[in-house]
Amino acid sequence: MLEENPAxxxxxxxxxxxxxxxxxxxxxxxxxxxxxxGAGEDPVGEALAALPEGTTVVRGPSATGRLVVLLPEADTVLANVGVAETTSAIEYVEPDVVDRAQIVPNDPRFAQQWGPTAVGAEGAWDLETGAGNVLIGIIDSGISMSADVLDHDDLRDGARITLGTDFVDGGTPRDLNGHGTHVAGIAAAAGNNATGIAGMNWGSPVYICRTLDASGNGGSADFADAVEEITDYAVARGLKAVINYSGGGPANNTKQQACQYASDRGMLVIAAAGNDNGGPVIWPAAYSTSIPGVVAVGSTDPGDVISSFSNVGPEVTVVAPGRNILSTLPTYSVSPTLPLNYGSLSGTSMATPLVTGLAALMWSRHPGHTNAKIKQCLQDSAVKLGAAAFDNSWGHGRVAARVALTCGDLIIPVTRIGPCRSRIVLCEPSTLTICRPSRLPILCQTTRLSTGCVSGLRCPSVVDGCQSSLGCRSELCDPNIPVRPPVDPVLHEIVGRLEELERRVAGESSASQGDWFYVDDDGEVHEV
Incomplete structure (x- = not known):
């Protein structure tokens, strides 16, 4: 079945x-x-000297000092784990434990994409479909390709999709299993293109690494190298990265340190909780409670019912649709049980990329958020599936797309209390006193305006979003005296948009109570 491009x-x-x-x-x-x-001048040589004769280097050392070696005898791996105790050049030695793709096979011809609707994706897409400031990393079995070229109608944009390392066979990360293409489609298939399906994120760039082989197996060393590769790529380009891993298995130092590496550099790792029918959460997802940048995802069925296969435990962060999920598949045969181009699969593998795509949408809308803030917003905005605030089976809840995207937005009522006609205050050195006494927030550290409440907006800003509770004592409130615009043309444009909105709202009979707009923490003005 792999004759098209034998590996x-x-x-x-x-x-x-x-x-x-x-x-x-x-x-x-x-x-x-x-x-x-702080090892000696030749740490690799010292390490090899402590291992059996004939040991060869497969890869490394990496930037973090990881070396992957191949022993001459197959049955001596566990016997050599204690070799670190014999030389100061080695911190630890461990077997390359195998992860599995977290998929539950089911009817591959289920022709309905119910997941995005269940999480309210349509409302989220009204606000954001994906921006270039955030990178979606897919670590899996690769992506559909023919003759080293992307070949799927929903996943063929070479300007958007970067082909990273194939850690299994070398060369380009061609999918020989189907799992990786399915995952990539859920997270990032082209939307609104009159073809196939719509991924959760239509516009953000995608980076593909292959660590899972044709059978769905993958080593932890390959996972760690892929995490570091995607993280370094994002750092070098000033991007945030949301790294999807719909696989997992036993714990080891290698996976833990890779997740810490990404988290410490401000990235997110979204990982599958596992499909052991209610068993404990697998690794790396289980690092969600100890590493800020790791999110563990469980699976739901239609009706917000937890999937029977989904693993449970205190490490579950959120859940998302994971049963009978329609997505992309390779254009060529990789299995007699899978159709070509599109099909439905089930598993926490399918729930995870939906959350990955959503997190990338959130970061697209709020580029100033940290990885910890994105994770917190995912949790805070999730729909509780029971009376408790947290449950081992559904974590903090089922993700809610639009609410998650608006987490961090500042909502401002368009109302007027007293004679003040505007709540726009210039953030520049000034001796004016605005509507004192007042509950206006100080939005800029350089202002000398005397106000009485605090704002979390990033400074400098020209938007003052807290209305006055008392009458004016300042000439700034006089409608006949123009407000001097700021020098910055971008900030001036925001002021103009707010003034125009206020003029329009002022002419509507219900303006004093019923009309709202909000200014997000990047200065963008939105109507509600």
């Missing part, structure tokens, strides 16, 4: 054993060696 290696050799008192599956002969900080 040198379409699968990892996986063996089973016990590591840290837990049964695990790991890549045969492969060890992850973390070099110690």
């Amino acid at each position: 040198e290696n379409t699968g990892l050799e996986v063996v089973a054993g016990e590591f840290r008192d837990e049964g695990v599956r790991f890549v045969a002969r492969r060890l992850i060696v973390q070099l110690a900080e």
